[in-house]
Amino acid sequence: MSLVKVRKIKLDLEEVWHEGGERLPEPLWIAVATAIVANPYAGRYEQDLLPxxxxxxxxxxxxSSRLVAQLGGIAKVEAYGKGAIVGEDGELEHGAVWHEAGGWAMRETLGSPKAIVPSAKTIGGVGTRLMVPLGHIQASYVRSHFGTCEVTVWDGPRRNEIAFALAMATGGRVHARLGGLAASEIKGLDGLR
Incomplete structure (x- = not known):
């Protein structure tokens, strides 16, 4: 029997046309999928979190599949990130289980991209906002794709729940112009450049 008991799933889609500069020919899309899950270890210490x-x-x-569908297919995804908000009766390590589970899932869905999946986690109550970092899927040093997206659910996580979130975007920051490695220059060998 699975330890994962989902209460609800929330999908957010952000469409960005400009940040004060010229309007883009196509918008930047940022999608976030958040699941509110019962914390099987709420209120107690459990040594083995691997199950x-x-x-x-x-x-x-x-x-991951929901996000890819929201953004129009795997080929459209250029950035990703993940996050967790642990309710007050849990511990930060309960959110850290998402590093492998969420990161693995996105890599599998996207065809095994090379770059590390940026992450954030915290402990908080209902309505807590978490800013999740985003980075390019193939090379962590692509400065234009350093970004953030917001994770929040109005009625979660409750004390005995965890909000697990995945995020994907179709590009980097709108009007990025601070140099560094360009997406077109990625070699794709080590996940960095």
């Missing part, structure tokens, strides 16, 4: 982490892989695959 929960393994069970979360299926949820990660589901959320």
């Amino acid at each position: 929960f982490m393994q069970d979360l892989r299926e949820l990660g695959a589901d959320l």
